[in-house]
Amino acid sequence: MNILAIDTSGPVAGVCILQGGEIAYEAAAVNKLTHSVNLMPMVEEALSRAGIDIADIDLYAAVVGPGSFTGVRIGVSAIKGMAHGAGKPCIGIDALEALASSVCMTDAMICPIQDARAGQVYGAAFTQGMPPVRVLDNMAEKLPDYLTKVLTITPADQKLCFIGDGVKPFKAAIEQELGDRAIFAPAHLAYLRPSAAAMLAWHKKEEACDYLSLMPMYLRAPQAERMRQSKLEAEKA
Structure with missing residues (x-):
């Protein structure tokens, strides 16, 4: 089984390809570009280095949070799109569980x-x-x-x-x-390794779902929403 795992939930963007439960390629990057700019070139590089095509991926994994709201959305949307296009299953990985697995x-x-x-x-x-x-x-x-x-x-x-x-x-x-x-x-x-997310996907592959079921994990409302709620409460007081 070939697994593509990505993490954009924090400041480090990461990609890993697992083949038969072993790491074929892993990379992480921190730079001034946003994850939306970095991610797909990193995926293309990972596939090239692993010597496989996107059609060879059997399971797509994304770290679904908790973490940066924008970052999580980028990663989840990317994996949903790839899984949908390939007609393959996907799986959401808990960032805290992946950290603990290290x-x-x-x-x-x-x-x-x-x-x-x-x-x-x-x-x-x-x-x-x-x-x-x-x-x-x-x-x-x-x-x-x-x-x-x-x-x-x-x-x-x-x-x-x-x-x-x-x-x-x-x-x-x-x-x-x-x-x-x-x-x-x-x-x-300190930062989640994409290989940790990939290994969790391997061990939990029975929990795979279709792309429509993959959702971000938010433990609280975004800051803008919290500020809006605080303003509404202040106006009512």
């Missing part, structure tokens, strides 16, 4: 966190496995509220391993709250 050989509670801005994180909790075993659903919360929820399901003697781009801005606060119970994944794992 942590291995640990007994710690795996806590993927992304910087959701406005003092919030997108977070969840997993134990190790492939796919990771979910123990806490995705959420958008202030860091203290997220940590409280994680601690309620974590044994007192278990460490917590944090991974994701939320580590850098919130590391000091996490250490202050958890002390030596907090451990952190290497910095190079």
Whole structure:
């Protein structure tokens, strides 16, 4: 089975091709161009390097969030279009689950966190496995509220391993709250690897759907909508 996986949910655009459960090609890029400009040339390069044609792809995978609203829409729309054109199935990949899958050989509670801005994180909790075993659903919360929820399901003697781009801005606060119970994944794992998304697609291929069923995962309303709602509430007050 050939799988094409893409991630545009964060600042790094990524593409991976999996062949028979093994990585045939992987690339990620950060530059001044938008994901909408970068993505299709990256897909074309991936196919060329893997030595296959778009018609050879059996399953299309997109990271559906949580993450950048615009970025997620770009990736989901691209995969929906390719899957529709090819008449092939697609699958949505949870960004937090993909981050958690990058942590291995640990007994710690795996806590993927992304910087959701406005003092919030997108977070969840997993134990190790492939796919990771979910123990806490995705959420958008202030860091203290997220940590409280994680601690309620974590044994007192278990460490917590944090991974994701939320580590850098919130590391000091996490250490202050958890002390030596907090451990952190290497910095190079802060951003989701497209191969992690591709491997999850391989392991969860039975969950594939048609292009019409592939939808973005938003944990909160876009900023413009939140500002509009706040304005309406202020006018009513």
